[in-house]
Amino acid sequence: MEPTTIRWGILATGSIAETFTKDLLVDPNTRNITTIKHTVVAAASSSGVSRAQEFLTRVSAPSSATAYGTYPDLARDLTVDIIYIATPHSHHYQNVKLCLEAGKNVLCEKAFTVNASQAKELVQLARAKNLFLMEALWTRYFPLSVYVRECIMTGRLGTIQRAVADNSLDLRPEESFGRDHRMVSPDLAGGVLLDMGIYSLTWIFQTLYTTQLPEERVSPRVASSVQKYAPTGVDETAIVLLTFPRDVERGGDMHGIATTSFRVANDIDGKGTSGPAIRIQGTKGEMQVWPPIFRPTRTRLILADGTVEDRTWTQPGPGRGSNWYNGYSLAGRNAEGEGYGMFWEADEAAMALVEGRKEGRYQGLDESVCIMQVMDEVRRQNDLVYPRDIEAVDGTSFNNGYI
Ligand SMILES: NC(=O)c1ccc[n+]([C@@H]2O[C@H](COP(=O)([O-])OP(=O)(O)OC[C@H]3O[C@@H](n4cnc5c(N)ncnc54)[C@H](OP(=O)(O)O)[C@@H]3O)[C@@H](O)[C@H]2O)c1
Structure with a gap:
């Protein structure tokens, strides 16, 4: 056709x-x-x-x-x-x-x-x-994300208990952005949460929330702390602790910690040496995802039975x-x-x-x-x-x- x-x-x-x-x-x-x-x-x-x-x-x-x-x-x-x-x-x-x-x-x-x-x-x-x-x-539509969610939904990680996700880049804001730049200007809804923290939240949501049956998805409770960017008053670092209510029979509440900053980096040398920026943990093992978490290309599945599954996910295109x-x-x-x-x-x-x-x-x-x-x-x-x-x-x- x-x-x-x-x-x-x-x-x-x-x-x-x-x-x-x-x-x-x-x-x-x-x-x-x-x-x-x-x-x-x-x-x-x-x-x-x-x-x-x-x-x-x-x-x-x-x-x-x-x-x-x-x-x-x-x-x-x-x-x-x-x-x-x-x-x-x-x-x-x-x-x-x-x-x-x-x-x-x-x-x-x-x-x-x-x-x-x-x-x-x-x-x-x-x-x-x-x-x-x-x-x-x-990021939700990457084959890598589909794989991670499938590992959760098919039970490979056991009962999911918690996830942590960090999207942090050392952007040197005073040097990189004028006060009117969209990353730091309040008039353009600047700040790290809406621009970069959305990816940390995306990973917490797509692993702890999207993977639940639609009728079992419940909005999380929120606790948070924010550091402000002095020149304009927007947020430069945010830490968000989410509690997703879940019935005791299905494993009880799940926790997600979403962090984000444009003051420090989660991948200092840009080569992954700092380790994974996402960990999703269940009763049988964990999934790790390397930064950058908005465009990840590397995962590691580690199971309690000794399985270690490393995968890289290159992006297709017109080719060499x-x-x-x-x-x-x-x-x-x-x-x-x-x-x-x-x-x-x-x-x-x-x-x-x-x-x-x-x-x-x-x-x-x-x-x-x-x-x-x-x-x-x-x-x-x-x-x-x-x-x-x-x-x-x-x-x-x-x-x-x-x-
Ligand atoms: N998915 C991703 O990976 C990703 C990456 C970066 C950004 N984003 C998102 O994409 C959006 C744009 O980001 P960007 O990096 O492309 O920004 P950008 O380079 O500053 O481009 C924004 C464009 O929006 C238009 N615009 C309309 N009103 C504006 C205003 N008051 N101030 C400035 N620009 C205005 C301008 O285009 P015209 O002059 O042509 O109208 C401008 O070139 C943001 O919401 C950001 O969160 C997504």
């Missing part, structure tokens, strides 16, 4: 939009996927048409793709099946809303929104309009000799022909459209809301407040010229 081509629109043209779009245009056959193909039919930049056109050229989009100088123009484009949103998280709520109201399916970068109220409203809107909506938590490169920021360029790993989530979104599903398979919308609620609670406990404009849910008070 001929593959169905999914026509993507790209909203915003910053760093991750470029990485995502390059991966998107890698042939799905390199991942043994034959039912869908991706194409880019349009991109929009709030900084003008020429920036959108430069973006399309840089990512090698088809020459027929349209460049737009505003986001609403993209949302109105009738040739677009789904829009990928890659603005700072401060703007996700208004950008997703714009696209859903225009009748578009949406894949939206993490963190999904600034707070749970915004997330809930978007979920309601998507459901009311029968549109696909998914948080672009790409292709003269094709992708990569992001600190991680730099990947080896020639090796993808970054963002195509897995794009494949999932495309397959959902073909199958008529309205949510991602490995992170439903209720779970995205639940994680936003956890982050709300951490912020409440530690007096982390964003400007009222970007916490808004009516969408009217924070149009700062970008929509």
Whole structure:
């Protein structure tokens, strides 16, 4: 059967939009996927048409793709099946809303929104309009993540008791970021929790929560501590202790510890010498995952019966000799022909459209809301407040010229 081509629109043209779009245009056959193909039919930049056109050229989009100088123009484009949103998280709520109201399916970068109220409203809107909506938590769709969850769900680790996950990078914030940078600016919902801590929470959730039967999933209790970044008052380090209630017959409560920091590194030499950054422990053994936990490529399963299963998970792509490169920021360029790993989530979104599903398979919308609620609670406990404009849910008070 001929593959169905999914026509993507790209909203915003910053760093991750470029990485995502390059991966998107890698042939799905390199991942043994034959039912869908991706194409880019349009991109929009709030900084003008020429920036959108430069973006399309840089990512090698088809020459027929349209460049737009505003986001609403993209949302109105009738040739677009789904829009990928890659603005700072401060703007996700208004950008997703714009696209859903225009009748578009949406894949939206993490963190999904600034707070749970915004997330809930978007979920309601998507459901009311029968549109696909998914948080672009790409790591969940890696084959490595599928394997880890399967090891848990098939009982290889026994009864799961706890998990720890750390996403920490020594980013030298005073040297790397001006006060207006999205990582540290309160106006752009900066801070480590929403940007990097979301991955630690993702690993705790996908191992302790997603792996439970849907009817047995219960929101966790939250205890936390945060260190603030003095120049702007956002969070630079966060420690979150989650207690997931579970019946005594099924093993009792589970604990997750999610940590994150942009002040210290969990992989000091970048070669894994510091050891795993994730440990998931059950009564029969444990699973370890090496950093970076947003793009992990190495696991170790250790069982009490003496089994040790080491695996590496390289990213597919066009391969050596292709003269094709992708990569992001600190991680730099990947080896020639090796993808970054963002195509897995794009494949999932495309397959959902073909199958008529309205949510991602490995992170439903209720779970995205639940994680936003956890982050709300951490912020409440530690007096982390964003400007009222970007916490808004009516969408009217924070149009700062970008929509
Ligand atoms: N999945 C991942 O691995 C990953 C990695 C990094 C970031 N992210 C997420 O992706 C989002 C964007 O991150 P990024 O690193 O790509 O940021 P970035 O390089 O700063 O790009 C953000 C883009 O958003 C647009 N934008 C709209 N309103 C803006 C405003 N008020 N201030 C700044 N930019 C504005 C701009 O594009 P135009 O001028 O074209 O409109 C800008 O280039 C964030 O939510 C982040 O958490 C995900």
